[in-house]
Amino acid sequence: MVIDSQPDLEVVGEASDGREGVEMVRAMRPDLVLMDVRMPVMDGLTATAEILREPGAPRVVVLTTFDLDEAAARAIQGGASGFLLKDSEPEFLLSAIRTVHAGSAVIAAEATRELFAHIAENGTAEPVPQSYNDLTEREREIFVLAAAGLSNSEIAAQEFLSEATVKTHISRILSKLALRDRVQLVVFAYRHGLV
Template structure:
């Protein structure tokens, strides 16, 4: 085990442990930064954070830095040893109390939007026209925006209706939103 006044990466490189048990707050060097240093070079040991500071920001920072686990110090010693074995075996582990909070936070987030719809088979110009239809422009406005004739703009819209199997311009607008070409104004 090394102390924070010793360079953690040098000690880890010298001892080559399978798992490093790390605290978040240490004198001299922050445990998050030490974790980042330790996990930045291959082969790297797994890092298991063991701390009293279990707020969500610390959890996220530790995981982003490369930690494979996050435990709180009020856990039983047997649970900490089991967690160390789990992390050494290549799995990840987060303390149940922290996991419960993360699940609650995740469950309370608004649902993610559906992935953008694919637009196979349309030309680059049709893509531009669809974006403008999605913004609510008329054929005349599309023609002016793209420096093309009114009849040409109308032809592009007609081709989009056919290629995308849309009944009308309203469906083209929905397709444009679904494809992520336009988004609602605030």
């Protein structure tokens, strides 16, 4: 109801379980999927993984009841573009949908720190892949600042660069590391012990 009330947004389908959701995504080809973590037949985590394996996959935002649960953290690590709490304000939900559609990521603000602490705590750091070594020195500097949660404008101010230059560096970093968005950049940093 909230989504359909907006002139620029349209719900193209609703699924009652994860399996039906995957099939619906294949048939309808939506731009974005709001995925409930806990569903019958196939849980939201498994459905998200299946959806993200598809060529031209839509972005997925996971909905969860808790500030941070294991499933939400695993969904982010698996490529979801963020997660929201089910009780998010309608305005925040709509803004999050538009933000993710535009190519960014969203995480319920209440849980950001806990999410990345959770990722850091679970297991030892993985070896840094060669792709990270392909970053220039400047890209590594910006990578660390972005991984620390600084926005493009904050990085620009700190590094005496234009926001456009920072945006270009971030795009190159994401491309070289084969990451979809800044959330995956932060996960990559924590997973490999770079922050």
